[in-house]
Amino acid sequence: MMIDSEARYLKTHEWAKKDGGVFVVGLTAYAIEQLGDIVYMELPEVGKELARGDAFGIVESVKSASDMYAPLSGKVVEVNEQVPDSPDVLKTDAYGAGWLIKIKAGDAAQFDSLMDADAYRKFLETEA
Amino acid sequence: MKLVFEKSVKGRRGLRIAKSDVPTSINLNPDLLRDKDAELPELSELDVVRHFTELSRRNFGVDTNFYPLGSCTMKYNPKVCERIASYPGFAHLHPLLPQLRSGGMLTQGALEVVYEMDMLLREICGMSAFTMQPMAGAHGELCGIMMMAAYHQDKGNKKSIVLAPDSAHGTNPASAAIAGYTVKTVPSDENGLMSIEALKEMLNDDVAGLMLTCPNTLGLFNPHVKEICDLVHSVDGLAYYDGANLNAIVGKVCPGDLGFDIVHVNLHKTFATPHGGGGPGAGPVGVVDKLVDYLPISTVIKREDGTLALDYNKSKSIGYIAPFYGNFGILLRAYVYILMAGKEGLQRVAENAVLNANYIKEKLKPYYDIEHGQVCKHECVFSATRQAKHGVHALDIAKGLIDAGYHPPTMYFPMIVKEALMIEPTECESRETIDAFIGAMITIAKKAETNPDELKAAPVTTPVGRLDETKAARELNIASL
Numbered sequence: 001m002m003i004d005s006e007a008r009y010l011k012t013h014e015w016a017k018k019d020g021g022v023f024v025v026g027l028t029a030y031a032i033e034q035l036g037d038i039v040y041m042e043l044p045e046v047g048k049e050l051a052r053g054d055a056f057g058i059v060e061s062v063k064s065a066s067d068m069y070a071p072l073s074g075k076v077v078e079v080n081e082q083v084p085d086s087p088d089v090l091k092t093d094a095y096g097a098g099w100l101i102k103i104k105a106g107d108a109a110q111f112d113s114l115m116d117a118d119a120y121r122k123f124l125e126t127e128a
Numbered sequence: 129m130k131l132v133f134e135k136s137v138k139g140r141r142g143l144r145i146a147k148s149d150v151p152t153s154i155n156l157n158p159d160l161l162r163d164k165d166a167e168l169p170e171l172s173e174l175d176v177v178r179h180f181t182e183l184s185r186r187n188f189g190v191d192t193n194f195y196p197l198g199s200c201t202m203k204y205n206p207k208v209c210e211r212i213a214s215y216p217g218f219a220h221l222h223p224l225l226p227q228l229r230s231g232g233m234l235t236q237g238a239l240e241v242v243y244e245m246d247m248l249l250r251e252i253c254g255m256s257a258f259t260m261q262p263m264a265g266a267h268g269e270l271c272g273i274m275m276m277a278a279y280h281q282d283k284g285n286k287k288s289i290v291l292a293p294d295s296a297h298g299t300n301p302a303s304a305a306i307a308g309y310t311v312k313t314v315p316s317d318e319n320g321l322m323s324i325e326a327l328k329e330m331l332n333d334d335v336a337g338l339m340l341t342c343p344n345t346l347g348l349f350n351p352h353v354k355e356i357c358d359l360v361h362s363v364d365g366l367a368y369y370d371g372a373n374l375n376a377i378v379g380k381v382c383p384g385d386l387g388f389d390i391v392h393v394n395l396h397k398t399f400a401t402p403h404g405g406g407g408p409g410a411g412p413v414g415v416v417d418k419l420v421d422y423l424p425i426s427t428v429i430k431r432e433d434g435t436l437a438l439d440y441n442k443s444k445s446i447g448y449i450a451p452f453y454g455n456f457g458i459l460l461r462a463y464v465y466i467l468m469a470g471k472e473g474l475q476r477v478a479e480n481a482v483l484n485a486n487y488i489k490e491k492l493k494p495y496y497d498i499e500h501g502q503v504c505k506h507e508c509v510f511s512a513t514r515q516a517k518h519g520v521h522a523l524d525i526a527k528g529l530i531d532a533g534y535h536p537p538t539m540y541f542p543m544i545v546k547e548a549l550m551i552e553p554t555e556c557e558s559r560e561t562i563d564a565f566i567g568a569m570i571t572i573a574k575k576a577e578t579n580p581d582e583l584k585a586a587p588v589t590t591p592v593g594r595l596d597e598t599k600a601a602r603e604l605n606i607a608s609l
Contacts, residue, residue, distance in 0.1 A: 039601035063540040
């Protein structure tokens with residue numbers, strides 16, 4: 001699945017989804033395909049306060065190293081420690097088992113201002 | 129080919145050392161002694177000579193093949209520069225000699241090389257003074273940003289941000305971060321140049337400076353560069369010129385005239401000294417008047433009687449950035465190169481580097497996509513998006529070039545270009561060599577459509593085939609003995 005219809009997106013290819021009272025954040029399947037094999041990933045500590053647009057981690061592939069940006073402001077309440085150890089899960093399930101962090105958002109309305117699936121699809125067409 | 133350890137035969141020797149008739153006594157703590165002998169390869173002299181001769185035949189370099197590695201300026205290193213650097217009067221000097229009593233008089237020649245190099249770089253870059261100490265471009269960046277920090281601290285400026293465009297070399301944000309700054313990225317506009325509008329929005333009193341490569345990593349000269357420097361100055365920021373791409377404009381444009389305050393020069397790029405494989409490099413840094421006091425110690429000064437000496441008397445200096453005076457042998461080679469080329473010669477370097485890159489760009493345009501196809505400077509960046517539709521990516525094209533006898537271009541950089549292939553031919557190559565390279569690129573473009581599997585299997589002509597980069601990065605296993 002290249003795009004998850006339930007997720008909202010950033011132009012820098014991060015997604016966010018509502019999960020009860022928190023927001024789950026990850027990298028889009030498109031980003032993972034573009035990056036190539038991922039060899040290293042750095043995720044934040046639980047408890048870190050993020051402002052929207054802050055770099056929350058680093059992803060390094062055989063091609064490049066990039067920051068990953070927070071789609072919403074808030075506190076990191078959970079981190080998926082499995083992914084840095086076995087990054088191949090990103091290839092198979094970017095929007096599920098490949099989630100990266102969960103954020104308790106200060107302002108849930110920020111979610112609505114992110115690109116929806118259709119807007120992200122159109123954005124990808126202009127990228128390609 | 130076997131490793132030298134695999135060729136080892138127990139008991140074989142290159143030479144036999146007579147038994148020592150001098151009594152020995154070892155008073156080392158037993159914890160420090162080996163339990164068993166080191167496992168060194170046991171071979172005859174001929175075995176060793178053949179082994180290393182065979183390895184040396186596999187060397188790939190500018191002396192054997194075309195090396196269009198974008199952003200690295202892999203130009204030919206004239207042999208006369210090597211010859212002069214090997215003169216015993218230079219090569220055998222001890223670096224402490226000028227600091228010894230009367231030692232300065234024995235090192236006037238070497239000090240003059242450093243002093244004159246400073247003068248030449250001042251003229252080339254339009255700066256007030258240079259330090260020769262930094263041993264690489266990135267080292268020069270760090271040195272430059274440390275001076276930037278010292279300047280702001282001295283003025284009582286509270287600044288925490290350094291700006292760099294999204295096309296910057298990764299060393300820019302890394303250098304600024306190591307010097308303690310927060311780095312913010314300025315996006316590029318649709319022409320592939322740093323967006324002035326975005327810069328204006330990001331500029332405020334918290335900005336310590338901007339790091340800019342010009343021409344940038346797309347090989348494009350920013351026509352607004354003077355305005356950009358003025359904008360940075362308007363918030364008392366400093367404009368840093370990353371000299372990685374100086375080869376495109378050397379002798380033609382003076383970074384100081386454009387408004388830059390700090391300049392680093394990669395001598396190993398623009399001034400043809402050996403590099404690749406990690407060095408040795410040299411990254412002298414020049415500054416304008418208001419920053420001269422912060423230069424590292426020591427610098428070479430001329431006394432009233434005309435003799436040269438090292439000056440350590442700089443209370444505002446950022447201190448030592450490297451031992452002694454930098455990579456002296458590299459400074460010397462670059463000095464010879466500059467004197468040989470002269471002003472007109474350096475201008476022709478820039479002209480031919482730009483001509484060669486544009487020739488390649490125009491010839492390959494029908495076969496490869498290029499996002500920013502305007503006239504470029506010393507390098508051009510193609511995008512393998514057309515080939516990627518057939519499953520052939522920039523990496524596969526690079527590997528295919530290896531089979532054709534060429535060093536691959538820089539790949540996947542700058543990151544703002546998808547499937548980037550960054551080609552920098554330098555001024556050194558003949559029309560015949562460049563035409564042959566273009567022919568190889570066209571053959572590969574056709575193969576991408578007709579026989580993509582062949583490219584995906586490349587290289588097949590090398591001692592080892594396609595390496596598993598992912599495994600190498602994920603499962604670090606450094607052999608130890």
